[in-house]
Amino acid sequence: MPDFKTMFGHLKHASRMLVGMPDYDNYVAHHTAHHPDTPVMSYEEFFRNRQDSRYGGGPGKISRCC
Amino acid sequence: MSTAISKLAWLATAVVGALALGIVGFERGENVNAVWLVVAAVCTYFIAYRFYGLFIGEKVMRVDPTRVTPAVRYNDGLDYVPTNKYVLFGHHFAAIAGAGPLVGPVLAAQMGYLPGTLWILAGVVFAGAVQDSMVLFMSTRRDGRSLGDMIRSEMGPVAGGIALVGVLMIMIIILAVLALVVVKALTGSPWGTFTVMATVPIALIMGVYSRFIRPGRIGEMSLIGFVLLMSALVYGQNVAESPDLAPLFTYKGEALALILIGYGFVASVLPVWLLLAPRDYLSTFLKIGAIICLALGIVVVMPNLKMPAVTRFIDGTGPVFSGSLFPFLFITIACGAVSGFHALISSGTTPKMLETETQIPLIGYGGMLMESFVAIMAMVAASIIEPGIYFAMNSPAGLIGADAVKAAAVISSWGFAVTPEMLLEAAKDVGETTILSRAGGAPTLAVGMAQIFSGVVGGKAMMGFWYHFAILFEALFILTAVDAGTRACRFMVQDMIGAVMPSFRATKSWGNNLIATGIAVAMWGYILYTGVIDPLGGINTLWPLFGIANQMLAGVALIMCTVVLFKMKREQYAWVTIVPAVWLLICTLTAGLQKVFHDSPAIGFLAQAKKFGAAIAEGKVLGPAKTMDQMNQIVFNAYVDATLAFGFVLVVVAVLVYGVISVVKARKSDKPTAIEVGGGEVKHA
Numbered sequence: 001m002p003d004f005k006t007m008f009g010h011l012k013h014a015s016r017m018l019v020g021m022p023d024y025d026n027y028v029a030h031h032t033a034h035h036p037d038t039p040v041m042s043y044e045e046f047f048r049n050r051q052d053s054r055y056g057g058g059p060g061k062i063s064r065c066c
Numbered sequence: 067m068s069t070a071i072s073k074l075a076w077l078a079t080a081v082v083g084a085l086a087l088g089i090v091g092f093e094r095g096e097n098v099n100a101v102w103l104v105v106a107a108v109c110t111y112f113i114a115y116r117f118y119g120l121f122i123g124e125k126v127m128r129v130d131p132t133r134v135t136p137a138v139r140y141n142d143g144l145d146y147v148p149t150n151k152y153v154l155f156g157h158h159f160a161a162i163a164g165a166g167p168l169v170g171p172v173l174a175a176q177m178g179y180l181p182g183t184l185w186i187l188a189g190v191v192f193a194g195a196v197q198d199s200m201v202l203f204m205s206t207r208r209d210g211r212s213l214g215d216m217i218r219s220e221m222g223p224v225a226g227g228i229a230l231v232g233v234l235m236i237m238i239i240i241l242a243v244l245a246l247v248v249v250k251a252l253t254g255s256p257w258g259t260f261t262v263m264a265t266v267p268i269a270l271i272m273g274v275y276s277r278f279i280r281p282g283r284i285g286e287m288s289l290i291g292f293v294l295l296m297s298a299l300v301y302g303q304n305v306a307e308s309p310d311l312a313p314l315f316t317y318k319g320e321a322l323a324l325i326l327i328g329y330g331f332v333a334s335v336l337p338v339w340l341l342l343a344p345r346d347y348l349s350t351f352l353k354i355g356a357i358i359c360l361a362l363g364i365v366v367v368m369p370n371l372k373m374p375a376v377t378r379f380i381d382g383t384g385p386v387f388s389g390s391l392f393p394f395l396f397i398t399i400a401c402g403a404v405s406g407f408h409a410l411i412s413s414g415t416t417p418k419m420l421e422t423e424t425q426i427p428l429i430g431y432g433g434m435l436m437e438s439f440v441a442i443m444a445m446v447a448a449s450i451i452e453p454g455i456y457f458a459m460n461s462p463a464g465l466i467g468a469d470a471v472k473a474a475a476v477i478s479s480w481g482f483a484v485t486p487e488m489l490l491e492a493a494k495d496v497g498e499t500t501i502l503s504r505a506g507g508a509p510t511l512a513v514g515m516a517q518i519f520s521g522v523v524g525g526k527a528m529m530g531f532w533y534h535f536a537i538l539f540e541a542l543f544i545l546t547a548v549d550a551g552t553r554a555c556r557f558m559v560q561d562m563i564g565a566v567m568p569s570f571r572a573t574k575s576w577g578n579n580l581i582a583t584g585i586a587v588a589m590w591g592y593i594l595y596t597g598v599i600d601p602l603g604g605i606n607t608l609w610p611l612f613g614i615a616n617q618m619l620a621g622v623a624l625i626m627c628t629v630v631l632f633k634m635k636r637e638q639y640a641w642v643t644i645v646p647a648v649w650l651l652i653c654t655l656t657a658g659l660q661k662v663f664h665d666s667p668a669i670g671f672l673a674q675a676k677k678f679g680a681a682i683a684e685g686k687v688l689g690p691a692k693t694m695d696q697m698n699q700i701v702f703n704a705y706v707d708a709t710l711a712f713g714f715v716l717v718v719v720a721v722l723v724y725g726v727i728s729v730v731k732a733r734k735s736d737k738p739t740a741i742e743v744g745g746g747e748v749k750h751a
């Protein structure tokens with residue numbers, strides 16, 4: 001019996017990475033493990049942070065091609 | 067046993083591929099099935115990946131599975147995240163595949179499908195995929211630093227500065243040419259214009275939804291956007307057929323260009339969550355979906371190639387782009403064979419997400435093979451169309467006139483039989499009033515895609531829908547590129563002016579933002595406008611300039627890779643990057659100099675300026691100009707284009723000189739001098 005829930009999770013992760021949105025759970029896990037003393041961003045903050053980073057950019061920050 | 071089976075399987079792949087290539091190359095007449103082209107390409111990709119991509123990884127790069135990648139070293143769950151290789155493959159592919167690989171092959175089909183196909187395959191295997199994977203490798207070993215940074219640190223600050231100016235020029239040309247593709251596709255097309263304009267409010271709704279109503283729900287907002295988009299597409303037919311509404315969405319090229327320029331300015335100063343991000347989501351998902359559907363469609367419908375393998379236009383007299391097979395075929399198909407722009411992506415987000423170096427061949431080399439496959443499908447879509455219709459769509463009005471009767475007569479005289487009825491019928495099928503002189507690739511691809519898709523779903527009744535779906539899907543990601551590209555240019559402009567006026571660097575300042583955005587938009591907007599009023603229809607003139615720029619950037623990236631290989635003391639393998647670099651330099655320098663100095667006014671900008679200048683002196687007005695003012699403008703624009711082309715030549719020659727100097731220096735040292743980060747063999751910078 002294939003594990004549909006895991007498969008769906010992978011598919012969701014992959015589709016979100018197509019538009020440069022990394023996995024939130026992974027971020028939380030990393031943050032709580034390595035920086036427990038600093039506050040973790042909420043999902044909303046995380047989403048905004050990633051959007052600004054992908055498109056807000058700076059010189060030389062080119063996220064997509066012609 | 068298993069190795070024997072594996073060897074047999076590779077042998078079988080090679081035999082099938084060779085067979086398919088043989089059929090594609092030697093079979094004549096109208097009986098070559100497009101599936102053979104696809105099979106030949108796919109077999110080539112597998113063989114190339116297994117025997118050349120992996121060779122480059124193991125021998126040339128010597129990827130080290132134990133070496134810590136930037137994603138692991140700086141893991142922050144945000145920019146630096148070790149990511150599953152298939153997920154990263156998707157991310158990388160979505161970033162590199164844009165409108166480029168869909169346009170070039172369509173234009174190149176004027177020489178027949180064979181020359182373009184062979185270049186796409188040879189180019190990707192020996193140049194494009196090599197560049198992408200080598201740059202990815204080098205950036206991974208340098209904390210994911212950008213191409214410009216790497217050139218500066220490995221070849222010196224002057225070479226780095228020159229390369230940055232080159233990148234800005236290329237961005238400007240790309241934005242202008244892509245915008246021109248949209249203008250050409252939407253001129254006089256109310257259905258297309260309506261749906262493309264509808265994407266703006268749709269994106270705004272999505273943006274507000276994902277910011278305030280259901281924050282961060284990408285899936286939901288994309289679904290809402292998709293449904294609205296399809297509704298707009300269906301309703302667009304009513305708009306086109308309504309005598310009241312149609313005129314509101316029917317524009318000439320000049321007006322569309324001005325609308326796009328204004329739009330580009332407004333879009334790129336708005337906050338990213340409002341317009342750019344939602345439209346990027348929509349266009350990315352639509353792009354991946356459309357590419358998969360196109361691949362399935364070709365396999366299901368199995369259309370025959372109607373374009374001859376080779377046409378008489380290899381002599382350089384073709385109407386779609388000017389100049390002979392060498393060097394201009396190799397310039398016309400940039401993306402899909404080799405695209406310098408990928409060097410910016412391979413040294414952007416991708417190296418910050420690699421789990422281990424061993425995945426570099428799959429993602430860098432494999433990702434580019436995938437883009438090449440998109441180019442092959444574009445070639446198929448252009449070649450299954452009746453050749454007479456293909457030439458009617460892609461020849462400038464100056465050559466074939468503006469009515470079906472004259473166009474049919476001219477094109478038939480070239481040896482591609484077509485009747486006025488066929489041209490009118492083809493336009494009616496796709497819900498347009500005319501298909502004449504719609505150069506730029508998108509409409510031709512749309513007709514090809516409409517033929518394939520309507521063969522699967524909907525039949526002839528759905529052709530109009532599929533045609534406008536294809537136009538929409540291309541326009542959508544071109545507009546996203548225009549928006550994102552204008553922003554990137556703005557930051558580059560701020561950075562460059564900031565070098566002499568530091569206060570201009572402050573990116574939060576609205577004054578700086580508006581001024582720098584204005585400069586960026588003015589630069590590409592000006593070139594776009596010259597393209598719209600160009601005597602040869604714009605694409606004919608500007609696409610080669612874009613190809614030259616893009617391939618020159620690839621040349622610059624490959625020169626950098628060569629320098630680094632010498633600095634790593636791997637010169638016995640430097641031929642891997644030297645061979646494609648030399649080929650690209652030969653092609654682009656020849657083409658660049660021809661674009662400036664060629665005697666034919668159709669090819670050389672100076673000859674064009676001279677021709678129109680002579681007419682002005684005699685007081686004559688040459689088409690398409692209608693006034694003396696326009697004549698003067700054409701002369702001036704020809705000088706601008708000549709300057710640009712010559713500028714590209716200078717950039718490349720300068721980088722080449724610095725490359726040679728760096729190689730000579732590296733050879734004098736008896737130790738590796740590459741400036742890498744991490745690992746034991748080379749010291750930290």
